[in-house]
Amino acid sequence: MFGLFKASPAKQAQKLQQAYEKKLAEAMNAQRNGDIRSYSMLSEEAEKIHQDIQRITHG
Numbered sequence: 001m002f003g004l005f006k007a008s009p010a011k012q013a014q015k016l017q018q019a020y021e022k023k024l025a026e027a028m029n030a031q032r033n034g035d036i037r038s039y040s041m042l043s044e045e046a047e048k049i050h051q052d053i054q055r056i057t058h059g
Contacts, residue, residue, distance in 0.1 A: 009056050009057070012056055013053050013056045013057050016049055016052055016053045016056070017053060019049050020046055020049040020050055020053060023042055023043075023045050023046035023049060024042075024043075024046050026042050027039050027042035027043045027046060030042055
């Protein structure tokens with residue numbers, strides 16, 4: 001019954017994909033500004049989001 005209110009996997013993956021792209025853009029800007037520490041942290045967060053996307057879409 002409560003599965004009715006749960007977001008579909010495709011919709012979840014789409015939202016995560018947008019978050020992933022945003023993190024990558026933030027990481028790129030940090031790298032361009034010479035803030036390698038922030039670049040590293042943002043890239044790691046983006047990688048975690050990417051793993052979540054893979055988990056949702058492939059199983």
